[in-house]
Amino acid sequence: xxxxxxxxxxxxxxxxxxxxxxxxxxxxxxxxxxxxxxxxxxxxxxxxxxxxxxxxxxxxxxxxxxxxxxxxxxxxxxxxxxxxxxxxxxxxxxxxxxxxxxxxxxxxxxxxxxxxxxxxxxxxxxxxxxxxxxxxxxxxxxxxxxxxxxxxxxxxxxxxxxxxxxxxxxxxxxxxxxxxxxxxxxxxxxxxxxxxxxxxxxxxxxxxxxxxxxxxxxxxxxxxxxxxxxxxxxxxxxxxxxxxxxxxxxxxxxxxxxxxxxxxxxxxxxxxxxxxxxxxxxxxxxxxxxxxxxxxxxxxxxxxxxx
Amino acid sequence: xxxxxxxxxxxxxxxxxxxxxxxxxxxxxxxxxxxxxxxxxxxxxxxxxxxxxxxxxxxxxxxxxxxxxxxxxxxxxxxxxxxxxxxxxxxxxxxxxxxxxxxxxxxxxxxxxxxxxxxxxxxxxxxxxxxxxxxxxxxxxxxxxxxxxxxxxxxxxxxxxxxxxxxxxxxxxxxxxxxxxxxxxxxxxxxxxxxxxxxxxxxxxxxxxxxxxxxxxxxxxxxxxxxxxxxxxxxxxxxxxxxxxxxxxxxxxxxxxxxxxxxxxxxxxxxxxxxxxxxxxxxxxxxxxxxxxxxxx
Numbered sequence: 001x002x003x004x005x006x007x008x009x010x011x012x013x014x015x016x017x018x019x020x021x022x023x024x025x026x027x028x029x030x031x032x033x034x035x036x037x038x039x040x041x042x043x044x045x046x047x048x049x050x051x052x053x054x055x056x057x058x059x060x061x062x063x064x065x066x067x068x069x070x071x072x073x074x075x076x077x078x079x080x081x082x083x084x085x086x087x088x089x090x091x092x093x094x095x096x097x098x099x100x101x102x103x104x105x106x107x108x109x110x111x112x113x114x115x116x117x118x119x120x121x122x123x124x125x126x127x128x129x130x131x132x133x134x135x136x137x138x139x140x141x142x143x144x145x146x147x148x149x150x151x152x153x154x155x156x157x158x159x160x161x162x163x164x165x166x167x168x169x170x171x172x173x174x175x176x177x178x179x180x181x182x183x184x185x186x187x188x189x190x191x192x193x194x195x196x197x198x199x200x201x202x203x204x205x206x207x208x209x210x211x212x213x214x215x216x217x218x219x220x221x222x223x224x225x226x227x228x229x230x231x232x233x234x235x236x237x238x239x240x241x242x243x244x245x246x247x248x249x250x251x252x253x254x255x256x257x258x259x260x261x262x263x264x265x266x267x268x269x270x271x272x273x274x275x276x277x278x279x280x281x282x283x284x285x286x287x288x289x290x291x292x293x294x295x296x297x298x299x300x301x302x303x304x305x306x307x
Numbered sequence: 308x309x310x311x312x313x314x315x316x317x318x319x320x321x322x323x324x325x326x327x328x329x330x331x332x333x334x335x336x337x338x339x340x341x342x343x344x345x346x347x348x349x350x351x352x353x354x355x356x357x358x359x360x361x362x363x364x365x366x367x368x369x370x371x372x373x374x375x376x377x378x379x380x381x382x383x384x385x386x387x388x389x390x391x392x393x394x395x396x397x398x399x400x401x402x403x404x405x406x407x408x409x410x411x412x413x414x415x416x417x418x419x420x421x422x423x424x425x426x427x428x429x430x431x432x433x434x435x436x437x438x439x440x441x442x443x444x445x446x447x448x449x450x451x452x453x454x455x456x457x458x459x460x461x462x463x464x465x466x467x468x469x470x471x472x473x474x475x476x477x478x479x480x481x482x483x484x485x486x487x488x489x490x491x492x493x494x495x496x497x498x499x500x501x502x503x504x505x506x507x508x509x510x511x512x513x514x515x516x517x518x519x520x521x522x523x524x525x526x527x528x529x530x531x532x533x534x535x536x537x538x539x540x541x542x543x544x545x546x547x548x549x550x551x552x553x554x555x556x557x558x559x560x561x562x563x564x565x566x567x568x569x570x571x572x573x574x575x576x577x578x579x580x581x582x583x584x585x586x587x588x589x590x591x592x593x594x595x596x597x598x599x600x601x602x603x604x
Contacts, residue, residue, distance in 0.1 A: 051423070052422075052423075052588065072341055073341060073425070076341060084415075086415055088412070088417060090357075100424060102346070102347060102350050103342065103347060103424045103425050104424075104425060105339035106339040146424075
């Protein structure tokens with residue numbers, strides 16, 4: 001049996017359809033990233049799965065039960081982190097975790113949970129005195145304190161600096177290694193790629209892709225060479241095979257091909273002959289971002305960065 | 308300058324190199340029994356009381372203001388209105404300090420998060436109402452003790468007020484019942500308060516008319532029907548009961564029965580309304596605001 005089963009889920013607020021016929025299952029131990037722009041229906045979908053409100057139509061089952069009617073025992077098996085930080089600023093980090101840990105049958109020890117989110121040194125600090133990233137990790141520690149079988153994370157790293165994001169990712173990774181099923185919403189493609197076994201892309205309340213990071217990347221089109229041309233580059237000597245890729249407006253060479261080997265060889269040889277500096281040369285795999293932006297109907301942003 | 312990407316990689320590799328020493332396994336929850344609801348209730352009472360006591364504003368209103376009023380009225384009247392001032396501090400704590408805290412907890416998502424935990428849902432609001440009643444009783448008692456310190460025993464109509472065990476127990480009992488009535492009623496009221504900004508005006512606009520018609524701080528000339536109405540609202544019975552207890556003459560009974568019954572009805576009615584109306588979720592943006600948010604994104 002799947003840990004989460006969602007079928008034909010629809011939510012309307014007045015005349016506005018926030019979630020439209022969304023269906024997916026999540027098997028035990030999978031980390032599913034729900035990716036999408038703001039307003040795509042990610043949080044609405046997640047909060048119906050968490051049992052906060054009823055769908056207009058469709059069904060949600062988490063651990064075999066309707067989350068709207070979850071008993072205490074069922075709630076003890078589910079952890080969550082809401083979209084906005086939800087903590088009492090007056091309590092210390094330790095007191096906060098002790099308070100929540102008491103509610104669960106077999107919680108982590110508070111010290112263990114703090115070590116997992118890398119906050120052991122801040123145990124005696126009041127929550128109100130922490131940085132935004134630290135507070136978000138206290139949120140995560142509360143979400144996981146009961147050793148959940150299912151963990152819902154609603155944009156857990158939005159607004160965090162790169163260091164805080166990496167620390168959050170590490171903690172989530174440990175939970176997944178322990179067998180926890182995780183559903184995470186995000187609008188960071190790299191977060192989905194780094195953490196997820198599977199990615200669902202929502203746009204306008206609908207599922208527009210149900211895929212893996214590798215397949216999403218493959219949908220991003222060919223690999224790319226981009227090379228901003230230095231001043232004085234002998235454009236007239238450019239090999240004929242590269243000439244079609246010249247972007248005179250941006251003074252750059254942009255090659256998009258499935259196999260870049262020949263073009264790259266020709267480019268390097270030409271640059272060597274002309275004694276050009278290749279420091280600005282970029283060779284990239286198919287862009288996950290382009291694939292994602294194409295799916296949600298936004299113009300792609302890949303272009304050459306000019307010095 | 309350090310390359311931020313290299314720094315991030317360093318952090319990630321450091322995190323990978325030193326995994327926390329935690330024995331991990333999800334799902335052990337289903338094999339262990341859930342903790343007892345009574346223990347969780349006791350923990351909630353402690354937690355809520357701690358939060359109420361951590362508010363300097365709450366302490367100033369609950370204890371500071373009544374003591375200032377006591378000191379200010381020294382020498383101006385034959386007897387200070389100890390009962391009125393104690394009830395003022397007590398009800399401000401139970402009504403406004405608690406009400407504002409509850410709205411803030413709801414709008415910041417703290418209640419929503421509690422709702423998703425295995426804490427029995429009644430534990431949260433019963434715990435918060437009980438904690439409020441205890442802190443409010445402490446505020447009321449502090450005012451009475453301050454009055455004894457400032458005025459000695461010259462509080463009542465007789466030559467002396469005898470502080471007895473029964474008298475003290477009656478003060479505490481009446482305070483507790485009154486605080487329960489106010490805390491339960493404000494719990495129900497906060498369900499209609501849409502935002503943190505709206506909490507103070509809503510609570511004050513319901514509170515001050517009530518204590519003015521009830522003559523908590525000063526007596527006003529009012530039509531008969533209004534004083535009859537006030538006798539069924541929670542503030543006047545609380546002041547009457549407190550006055551009888553504080554100015555009690557030895558040999559008379561302590562228990563002001565009618566007042567206690569009115570307060571008990573408010574406590575029970577408030578609790579029933581609180582259970583029926585209690586709102587866990589912050590107020591959501593309306594559909595039109597959601598649409599405009601979507602249009603922006």
